[in-house]
Amino acid sequence: MRRREIGSSQRDVGTMTVSIEGLRVGYGRRVVLDDLDMELTVGVHGLLGPNGAGKTTLMRVLATVARPDRGRVRLLGHDIADQAALRRVRRQLGYLPQTFGYYPRFTVREFVEYFAWLKEMPRTRVPLAVERALDRVGLLDRADERMKHLSGGMLRRAGIAQAIVNDPRVILLDEPTAGLDPEQRVDFRELLRELGVDACVLVSTHLVEDIGTACGRVSLVEGGRLVFTGTPEELAGTGVDGGSGDSAIERGYTAVLRSARAARQ
Amino acid sequence: MNSFHVTEAALRAYAEDRLADADAWSVEAHLDRCEICRARLPLDEPIGRLVAEVGTALAARLPSQGRTRPGTRWRQVAVLLGAGPAARVGWLGSVVVTLALAVAMEIGPPPARPWILLLLAPLLPVLGVAVSYGRHADPLHELVAASPYAGLRIILWRTLSVLAVTVPVALLGGAVSRIGTPVLWLLPCLGLTALTLGLGSLIEPTRAGLTVATGWAVLVLLPQGNASPVPPIGDGWLVAPAAAPVWTAVIAAAVVLLLARQSRLGGEVAP
Numbered sequence: 038m039r040r041r042e043i044g045s046s047q048r049d050v051g052t053m054t055v056s057i058e059g060l061r062v063g064y065g066r067r068v069v070l071d072d073l074d075m076e077l078t079v080g081v082h083g084l085l086g087p088n089g090a091g092k093t094t095l096m097r098v099l100a101t102v103a104r105p106d107r108g109r110v111r112l113l114g115h116d117i118a119d120q121a122a123l124r125r126v127r128r129q130l131g132y133l134p135q136t137f138g139y140y141p142r143f144t145v146r147e148f149v150e151y152f153a154w155l156k157e158m159p160r161t162r163v164p165l166a167v168e169r170a171l172d173r174v175g176l177l178d179r180a181d182e183r184m185k186h187l188s189g190g191m192l193r194r195a196g197i198a199q200a201i202v203n204d205p206r207v208i209l210l211d212e213p214t215a216g217l218d219p220e221q222r223v224d225f226r227e228l229l230r231e232l233g234v235d236a237c238v239l240v241s242t243h244l245v246e247d248i249g250t251a252c253g254r255v256s257l258v259e260g261g262r263l264v265f266t267g268t269p270e271e272l273a274g275t276g277v278d279g280g281s282g283d284s285a286i287e288r289g290y291t292a293v294l295r296s297a298r299a300a301r302q
Numbered sequence: 303m304n305s306f307h308v309t310e311a312a313l314r315a316y317a318e319d320r321l322a323d324a325d326a327w328s329v330e331a332h333l334d335r336c337e338i339c340r341a342r343l344p345l346d347e348p349i350g351r352l353v354a355e356v357g358t359a360l361a362a363r364l365p366s367q368g369r370t371r372p373g374t375r376w377r378q379v380a381v382l383l384g385a386g387p388a389a390r391v392g393w394l395g396s397v398v399v400t401l402a403l404a405v406a407m408e409i410g411p412p413p414a415r416p417w418i419l420l421l422l423a424p425l426l427p428v429l430g431v432a433v434s435y436g437r438h439a440d441p442l443h444e445l446v447a448a449s450p451y452a453g454l455r456i457i458l459w460r461t462l463s464v465l466a467v468t469v470p471v472a473l474l475g476g477a478v479s480r481i482g483t484p485v486l487w488l489l490p491c492l493g494l495t496a497l498t499l500g501l502g503s504l505i506e507p508t509r510a511g512l513t514v515a516t517g518w519a520v521l522v523l524l525p526q527g528n529a530s531p532v533p534p535i536g537d538g539w540l541v542a543p544a545a546a547p548v549w550t551a552v553i554a555a556a557v558v559l560l561l562a563r564q565s566r567l568g569g570e571v572a573p
Contacts, residue, residue: 138441
């Protein structure tokens, strides 16, 4: 009760949300997302779905990189079709794509610094923000190494560092745990919980076990539509009668997928 | 920073432990904040050595700060200009090649083919710009596209960084080749660059660069001579004062196109 009071008095809840209405995205004739509605608030949200379900496309639309064919997307209270508001929204955005390259001569520190400048952070805050982001992903001791000498897991962490360097209020992480070893995954979930305290974090993954421990809410996308949204417990609950898998969440996941596929046919 | 400083006598008394507790505390509080007075503190030799040793031991235990850069306007400009996929490697190479060509022409026999310079110099910025943004040329395109600098702003920064090194080459080319007026070599340089940017809002930037380069090559290499309506390239009609209005019109048209279609720059939607 008391926590809710603090939340509503200190933050304007209305501007913290991600809101999607009737989103449609297609490439040529292929429709990737179709009439998708979604609402997100502060916290860590898991985005689940089979490969090719449209998770990455949804991430790219929210990152303002891909353009929707139809529908309305509001980030932090601004419609992203509005070019003037877009720049302000992008300052508050953190985005880790599924795959990203780098300039080989960049050091990790320069890589993160480059995005601190691109996100128009106040000049005096840049050096400290870069150190903090590197520290949060555990790369401070490798900060002056060149990107081309990093392993896959370290590259992914450098990518997370650039995503969070500007203390964004909307954070989009597409498959952030790919390439991380089990210990790094545990650290990453800890970081997720920290980020989710005052930002809206959307994490896409196809690993169901990532969801249960770190996410407050889960959304499931299948065939370009949102077929489930709720807490991880609620997802687990749908698997009680039917569904297959080793854990309760996995059983819930397969049960929801099956009924969604059955409903489509 | 601090107008007040501890007197010499008080400092000496503090160092020799002759001050009353309350006075010693206030001297100590001041020393915490004032580097000047700390430096003036007379230390006898054993104490001085102890302080130095403790200082060394502590410094060794601190993590190294690494190459942290200051958050200044200068650094911001340096990062925006110096970063980018094509920065340094690609275009510095072309600049070196052109410079070598220019020097060879200057010290060798009288330039047999001065039009080579007119062909190459304005194309350097075109090629530089074509490979400095867009989903195919920029490995960080996806990340840059989600930042407030996305679109025209980052492209203009990168264009500026390309022009900064290629414009001097064009001027030098003008001076060495003795075709037209050297200053007017800026016109094809800027004109073709603007065309590449403008075209890059319609088609993929690398393709736009290739199209502009081909067009320029055709223009420069057109059959010349008495039978041809095109004047010989040696007359410098492409870089003559008479061509200035045409180039200005080209630049203006390209800028209008660029501004009209700036939200489409770099080809954002792709599978």
